[in-house]
Amino acid sequence: MDKAEIYYFSGSGNSLAVARDVGIRLNADITPVMSLVDLESIDTEANVIGFVFPIYDFKPPKIMEKIIPKIKNIESKYIFAICTYGIAPAKSLKHIEKTIKSCGGCLSAGVAVEMPQSGIGSGTVTKAQQEKMFENWKNRLDGVCDYISNRRAGEIETSILFFSLFKPRIIKIYPIFFVFLKHLIFEGIDSLAFTSNEKCTGCGTCQRICPQNNIEIIENKPVWSDHCANCFACLNWCPNGAISLGKAKMGIKNYHHPDIKISDMIS
Numbered sequence: 001m002d003k004a005e006i007y008y009f010s011g012s013g014n015s016l017a018v019a020r021d022v023g024i025r026l027n028a029d030i031t032p033v034m035s036l037v038d039l040e041s042i043d044t045e046a047n048v049i050g051f052v053f054p055i056y057d058f059k060p061p062k063i064m065e066k067i068i069p070k071i072k073n074i075e076s077k078y079i080f081a082i083c084t085y086g087i088a089p090a091k092s093l094k095h096i097e098k099t100i101k102s103c104g105g106c107l108s109a110g111v112a113v114e115m116p117q118s119g120i121g122s123g124t125v126t127k128a129q130q131e132k133m134f135e136n137w138k139n140r141l142d143g144v145c146d147y148i149s150n151r152r153a154g155e156i157e158t159s160i161l162f163f164s165l166f167k168p169r170i171i172k173i174y175p176i177f178f179v180f181l182k183h184l185i186f187e188g189i190d191s192l193a194f195t196s197n198e199k200c201t202g203c204g205t206c207q208r209i210c211p212q213n214n215i216e217i218i219e220n221k222p223v224w225s226d227h228c229a230n231c232f233a234c235l236n237w238c239p240n241g242a243i244s245l246g247k248a249k250m251g252i253k254n255y256h257h258p259d260i261k262i263s264d265m266i267s
């Protein structure tokens with residue numbers, strides 16, 4: 001009987017929800033990658049390994065690339081990867097495939113799952129669009145799990161970014177993207193740093209939820225350090241909506257996956 005293990009990273013809970021859905025069906029243990037990052041090596045008995053992660057800037061989060069080389073005997077495992085994306089998967093799964101290959105392993109299945117946008121432009125996704133994305137994933141779940149359970153190989157999903165840029169939902173993000181660029185060019189990267197406003201009560205949720213331990217509460221206010229993964233967890237999970245990305249309005253609305261609780265993220 002195959003033993004399966006899933007390693008995930010998640011900022012707003014989308015990838016955790018997907019990891020959990022697949023984990024239940026494959027009877028797999030699911031482990032946050034942050035709990036592995038300080039290990040010298042990852043020695044698992046599992047012969048099926050899954051990576052589930054979001055796409056940031058059309059690439060997997062850097063942490064995924066860090067943990068893959070630590071996995072012992074990776075060449076003997078059946079490996080699958082699932083990315084969740086808000087705009088387009090582009091070649092993200094190919095990035096992961098390359099990393100796995102450079103460590104002697106082989107990515108057998110790469111699945112891209114559309115989920116609500118969790119960063120800039122999150123407010124442009126309507127509730128109906130969100131529901132449709134969740135429904136589409138639920139409809140694919142059995143097929144994906146059958147593919148993995150049967151150890152099938154060869155399907156690595158990619159998309160041509162150019163075509164995704166013309167979807168009506170994505171066109172709505174353009175003006176926001178220009179505001180972002182304007183800030184970046186004329187006011188510098190510091191103007192796009194996370195900040196808290198007067199609604200902040202100093203409750204420390206952002207500190208606890210940050211997967212990178214990048215936030216300290218000093219004098220009842222969050223202070224961000226310099227190793228942010230850009231996952232937006234602090235902003236999305238703030239119970240008071242008190243965190244923003246600089247002063248610019250960038251169409252960001254607090255979002256987190258409806259099936260994921262703050263306690264799931266922290267544990």
Ligand SMILES: Cc1cc2nc3c(=O)[nH]c(=O)nc-3n(C[C@H](O)[C@H](O)[C@H](O)COP(=O)(O)O)c2cc1C
Pocket residue numbers: 009010011012013014015016053054055056057058059084085086087088089115116117118119120230231232
């Ligand atoms: C900083 C940041 C950058 C992102 N960049 C992309 C991107 O380049 N392409 C894309 O399709 N989605 C992008 N997204 C959307 C996320 O990939 C998507 O919402 C994902 O499901 C979030 O998963 P999570 O909740 O597990 O972190 C980005 C989100 C954030 C916060």
